[in-house]
Amino acid sequence: MQRRYFISTLAAALTVLATAAPGMAAPAYNGIDVTGAAIGPDYQLFYADGKPASLRDFKGKYVMLFFGFTQCPDVCPTALSRAVEIKRLLGADGNKLQIVFATVDPERDTGPLLAEYMRAFDPTFVSVRGNLAQTAKAAADFKIFYRKVPSGSSYTMDHTAITYVFDADSKIRLAFKHDQSAQQCADDLRKLMAPARPTSFLKGLFQ
Known part of the structure; x- marks a missing residue:
């Protein structure tokens, strides 16, 4: 059982809060607003088929990135099952969402095993x-x-x-906590996907 995951979750939350860009007007989110944070911004890893992988491969989509491992007894299956429900709650907008699972256990998580694990939740994941070394760097960067x-x-693990x-x-925007519900996450994603209101432009017109 992973009884200590919540300690590292809290540490990550405090880190991203401290590094988030100050003075940014944004909607109120259930998750942590990390817009402008010094996290990532990308990784140099590989897909299950061995091809080079990058977050930039999904430009035009909203990406949910989670680090875990296939033999995880509870945390990872819960997070991935929540992702399935988030997609469902988003309806048609669920097609704008891409789920990416990065393993922290490359010694056991082979490409074929990871591909099978993703299919068990959603074939688009x-x-x-x-x-x-690459895993350690990606984890440290994020x-x-x-x-x-x-x-x-x-x-x-x-x-x-x-x-x-x-x-x-x-661009990194949010960090979803493990205890957030699928509904709360979906609500945050809807806000993020909503077109920005041109308030500053309109204000300039009437000054």
Whole structure:
């Protein structure tokens, strides 16, 4: 069981709050507004078929990025099941959403295993992986904590349970907490997808 994931989640939340751009007017979100935060902004990993992967591959879509591992007993299946429900709640706008799962356990999570794991939730979900060094760099760039924890004759993984959200221009915008409901996440995504109101432009016209 991953009993310590909430500690790293809190640490990540505090980090992103401290680095978020100040003075940015934005809608009130259920998640953490990390617009302008020094997180990422991209990774150099690989898809399950071995092809190079980048967040820029999904420009024009809203991306939800989650770090985890396939043998996770509860946190990862919960996050991915929530993502399935978020897509459903968004209706037609669900087609604008891309889910990306990055493994923190590349020693066991092979490309074929990751592809099968994604299909178990939604065939449109994609997974990315790297070697140990690439995984460590991606996790550090995205302020993700993870570590091996011995478990019997094998091991499990502790890791940060945060889902990052990127807008259609591949800019980081939100961090969904693990305890947010699918409805709360969908509400945040609707706000993010809504066209910006040209308030400053209209104000300039009438000054």
